[in-house]
Each structure stands twice: as C-alpha cells, then as structure tokens.
Amino acid sequence: MRVLISGAAGFIGSHLVDYLLAQGHEVVGVDNYVTGTRAHLEHLKGNPRFLMIPHDVVQPVRVDGPLHQIYHLATPSSPQAYALHRLETIKVNSIGTLNLLELSLEKQARFLLASSSGIYGDVVVTPQREDNFGNCNPVGLRSQYDEGKRFSEACAMAYHRERQADTRIVRIFNTYGPRMSVGEGRVIANFVRQALSNEPLTVYGDGTQTRSLCYVSDMVEGVVAAMNGDFHEPINLGSPEEVSIVQLARQVLELIPGTTSKISFEQSLAYDPRVRRPDITRAKQILGWSPKVALKEGLQKVIEWLRQERKAQERR
Numbered sequence: 623m624r625v626l627i628s629g630a631a632g633f634i635g636s637h638l639v640d641y642l643l644a645q646g647h648e649v650v651g652v653d654n655y656v657t658g659t660r661a662h663l664e665h666l667k668g669n670p671r672f673l674m675i676p677h678d679v680v681q682p683v684r685v686d687g688p689l690h691q692i693y694h695l696a697t698p699s700s701p702q703a704y705a706l707h708r709l710e711t712i713k714v715n716s717i718g719t720l721n722l723l724e725l726s727l728e729k730q731a732r733f734l735l736a737s738s739s740g741i742y743g744d745v746v747v748t749p750q751r752e753d754n755f756g757n758c759n760p761v762g763l764r765s766q767y768d769e770g771k772r773f774s775e776a777c778a779m780a781y782h783r784e785r786q787a788d789t790r791i792v793r794i795f796n797t798y799g800p801r802m803s804v805g806e807g808r809v810i811a812n813f814v815r816q817a818l819s820n821e822p823l824t825v826y827g828d829g830t831q832t833r834s835l836c837y838v839s840d841m842v843e844g845v846v847a848a849m850n851g852d853f854h855e856p857i858n859l860g861s862p863e864e865v866s867i868v869q870l871a872r873q874v875l876e877l878i879p880g881t882t883s884k885i886s887f888e889q890s891l892a893y894d895p896r897v898r899r900p901d902i903t904r905a906k907q908i909l910g911w912s913p914k915v916a917l918k919e920g921l922q923k924v925i926e927w928l929r930q931e932r933k934a935q936e937r938r
C-alpha cells in the first residue's frame with residue numbers, strides 16, 4: 623500500500639513510518655517540523671519507498687499518485703508544546719483535519735485520526751470508556767488541544783456519515799519511548815533526563831495524580847490494527863496500568879542506581895487532570911490488542927536511549 627502520515631517527523635509518527643516501511647509499504651511523510659525532528663527520519667534518506675513532503679497540513683495537501691491510507695497525527699501534542707503554539711494547534715486540529723479528510727475522499731483512501739485521552743478532560747469516572755463524553759472546559763488553558771481533538775473526531779464522523787469516508791478514530795493515552803521530545807516537559811523524558819544529570823526530579827503538585835503509560839511499539843501496533851480493522855467509532859489505546867506521578871519518580875530513581883537526584887515537589891500545573899486510565903476492553907475485543915511492554919522494561923529502554931543520546935551529543 624501507499625500510506626500517508628501527517629506528523630511523520632514526530633515521536634509516534636516516526637516510529638509508525640519505520641513500522642510501515644518494515645511491513646513493505648510505501649510511505650509518504652508530511653510534516654512542518656513545528657515540534658518534529660528531522661533527525662528522526664534521517665536514517666531513511668535514500669530509501670526509495672519513503673518520500674518526505676515538508677508541508678503545513680493547514681494548507682491543502684496535494685500528493686501525486688495513489689494513496690490507500692492516511693494517518694493524521696500532526697499537531698503539537700504535549701501540554702507545553704500546545705501552550706506555546708495555541709493557534710497552530712487549533713488550526714491543525716480543525717482545518718488540517720478537514721484538509722486530510724478531503725484528501726481521503728479524493729484518493730478514496732482510508733483515514734485514521736489520532737485523537738487523544740485529552741478529549742475526556744478532567745475525568746470524573748475512571749477508567750475512561752469510549753462512551754464517556756468527557757469533562758472539558760471549552761475556554762480552559764488546554765482547550766486548543768482538547769476541543770481541537772473533540773472537533774476532529776466530530777469531523778471524522780460527519781465525513782463518514784454524510785460522505786461515506788472510510789474513517790477510524792483512536793484515542794491515544796500517554797505514550798513514551800525513544801525519540802520522545804526531551805525539551806517538551808513530558809513526565810518520563812523529564813524524570814529520566816533529570817536523574818541522569820543528577821538534578822532534582824520535578825513532581826508537580828503532591829504527585830498523587832495518575833497516568834497510564836504505554837510504550838511506543840505497543841502504541842504503533844494498536845494504531846495500525848485500528849486502521850486495518852473495520853470499526854468507525856473511537857477506540858481507546860493505552861496502558862491500563864495506572865501509576866501515580868510520585869511512584870513513577872521513585873521507579874526512575876531505582877532504575878538509575880548511581881544518581882544523586884532527589885524528588886522535588888513543585889507548584890502544580892493549571893488544569894492538570896487528576897487521573898488518566900483507559901478502559902481498553904474495546905481494543906481487546908475488536909482488535910485483539912493490548913500492550914505487552916511492562917513499565918519497568920519500557921523505562922529501561924528510555925534510560926538506555928537517553929544515555930546514548932547524551933554520549934552522541936558529547937561527541938559532537
């Protein structure tokens with residue numbers, strides 16, 4: 623197949639590119655590099671099955687030749703990144719989504735939206751099932767992202783219902799792994815970087831807030847399974863293993879025995895959700911998918927990756 627990925631130079635996007643190429647497909651990557659990294663795709667230079675198009679998907683997307691599938695991942699995605707790029711976030715999650723849905727109709731390509739656990743907002747019921755409609759503040763500090771994703775889901779369903787677009791929606795929960803952005807303040811990247819540098823691990827608030835953290839290879843498999851399935855309604859993808867942020871900080875410290883870092887409790891973030899845990903019954907039943915990589919194993923892989931990155935930086 624010939625597959626387009628918006629957000630191909632990002633963390634999850636670049637892993638998805640590698641996965642689809644390894645499966646023998648042709649991949650067209652589209653990215654404007656607002657939060658992406660060219661280096662994530664450098665190893666693919668000269669690969670005849672990979673084409674990179676530097677482009678902002680807020681502008682109409684034109685691609686020569688056939689396309690069979692479109693994965694729409696493009697958007698600033700960490701709280702820090704979408705606070706820094708509010709307008710870009712709201713535009714890519716509205717105009718960008720509409721542009722790619724139009725492209726999917728033009729090419730008769732299947733369309734998958736990478737939505738987010740953000741659509742559940744500050745949840746009152748946990749774990750979150752897909753029939754939970756969320757608790758979001760439309761004018762809150764995260765609304766450009768949360769409401770953007772909610773609108774994108776509405777766009778996918780409207781195109782599916784009225785124009786018979788062949789759409790899929792996955793709601794991605796916190797994902798981590800090599801290539802996650804180290805400068806964007808995401809919790810695992812922060813804690814591992816801080817522990818390797820013997821700096822304090824910054825826990826925001828009292829650290830009792832929880833997250834469920836999914837390793838990136840599991841996430842990519844789930845996203846591809848959803849694309850290749852035949853279910854149009856949203857499917858949660860994420861780890862059902864919930865951990866408090868302070869527990870996570872302790873676990874990172876245990877895995878880096880030589881570190882002199884200690885935990886430092888800092889001011890809590892505005893609109894920081896208290897809990898996040900997906901109910902993945904639907905993904906299990908419909909896709910036969912559930913994550914395989916345990917948190918400890920995944921953390922060890924991130925630690926090893928960041929160690930190598932630091933060594934490479936020192937050599938440069």
Ligand code: NAD
Pocket residue numbers: 628629630631632633634635652653654655656657658659677678679680694695696697698699700710714718736737738739740794795796797798803
């Ligand atoms: P990322 O920031 O690493 O990747 C997103 C990519 O999109 C970047 O390369 C960026 O440059 C690109 N992009 C942004 N706006 C664009 C535009 N207008 N045109 C073209 N390219 C554009 O983020 P990620 O963590 O890889 O997230 C990928 C997807 O998964 C996103 O849709 C995100 O909302 C979703 N998601 C991720 C997580 C997570 O924990 N990483 C959690 C929930 C949902």
Ligand code: UDP
Pocket residue numbers: 700701796807808809810812813824825826827831833867891894895898
């Ligand atoms: N967090 C933290 N210290 C950090 C970075 C994040 O305590 O250095 C917390 C943050 O307040 C949130 C959780 O970790 O409760 C996950 O944050 P992240 O930005 O990774 O993702 P989110 O789930 O908020 O999108």
